Amino acid sequence: MKVGVLSVQGAFAEMEAYWRGKGAEVFEIRQPADLDHGMDLLALPGGESTVQGKLLKDLGLFAPLKQAIDGGLPVFATCAGLILLAERIDDPGRHGDETRPERWFGSLPVAVRRNAYGRQLGSFTTVGNFDGRSGMTMTFIRAPAITAVLSPEIETLSTFNGAPTAVRWRNITAFTWHPELAPPTGAATAKMV
Amino acid sequence: MSNRQELNRNLAQMLKGGVIMDVTTPEQAKIAEAAGACAVMALERIPADIRAAGGVSRMSDPAMIKGIQNAVSIPVMAKCRIGHIAEARILEAIEIDYIDESEVLSPADDTRHIDKTKFDVPFVCGARDLGEALRRIGEGATMIRTKGEPGTGDVVQAVRHMRKMQSEIRRVVSLREDELYEAAKELAAPLDLVKYVHANGKLPVVNFAAGGVATPADAALMMELGAEGVFVGSGIFKSGDPAKRAAAIVQAVTNWQDSKLLAKLSENLGPAMVGINAEEIETIMEERGK
16 A cells, blocks of 8 residues: 655654554655655644645645545545644634634544644543544644534544544544554554544 | 653654744744744744843743743743743743753753753753753753754854764664663763664654754755754844745755755845854853753
8 A cells, every 4th residue: 555644744754654564655745746656545644734734835735635635535634634634623713814724625524623632731641442442542742622523424433521533534534633653562553544 | 751751752743844933922923833833932032132132041921922822823832041940830830832941041050950850841952962962851851952053043053963963873873782881971871862872773852953044955954964843043033034934944844855946945035144153152052051
């Protein structure tokens, strides 16, 4: 399997290692020419969504990637990647501020709130169920929360305090936490997509 | 290592491939965020102005820092003086995302740094070589940056420190295991961290470049030399067109290997900060805190 990892900013090296660990062939996406490799899956790593979103547009990656995502290319997204995919961003008090787009790809029918657990002191790990398996370590770093599910087709894969923290919808699997940061032993492997 | 330390290292991992910009007002913070900064450093005076003003330089007013926290969604960092436990506690109390225990401010303790393992909030510290970096990590720093020479616009010291750190890492990797004890003694660094470097060929935490980066080419140079991202202090808001320069430096860090793009990014940026040569300055900040 060939995995393209969006590598404009953030924890792309960790995402690459995660997919290499599953035996995938991995390449980095930093500019449109990189898309010529062709891929079976697009991985959107953690990082800062405002930075990644701006670079996607500045570097000319936004339109071709949106077309691929909406065309059914499998996508695996964590944290900032989920924010880039969300149909709606629900940050309180942010509307009408043109420096903060209310969405980027808008391809996944969920609403998210950035930094929903507060600043870095609110970052945490928890152990819970993921997609029918127990004992998964889930790391939340200045994480967003899914505040609303906007389609009945959305499948919830994990929850925290009752709210979804990982979802699957058609070709997209997206996490508010970081499976790529979990320790290699007992990590979420096989069958994640 | 505590879970909190691990989470704090993880936040630094999320900042990689990014640019952290010094800002002094909420307006500057918004410009930086819109230009693609992955975090901002909130401070009352940027290093170039600290140099110009002279005198004792301290932690910024918490009200000013809070104003910046409210203006942006990206992480907000702030500086405390080296060894100033109380300033660090104050910054922790206002829930800063990262504390920079920084040589840019006047040191509060001329021999000891803060025991950062006693804090929940993360710390980044400056280092000029591998020994300094590992001592700071031993004290609990979860992110390292080269010191460079802040507020000069002269990249020479950042280059020296990054090259030195990387060549010392390569040397530690090349040693036999039974030579690591002597290496730890020479580096004046904790043995377990020297062993980590030997086994992994890198620091156990993220390593950014800082101190003197003023142009997209400077940023690309530091990435070439092994930085995982850059801090730009005075270089942006002391230049002619901060928004344009900031955005260009952000793109240069992502695509530092693409020289055609770097050429385009370097065009028509207006005047860079005037800068002073590192050897012309009187206050040598990099000498603070070893």
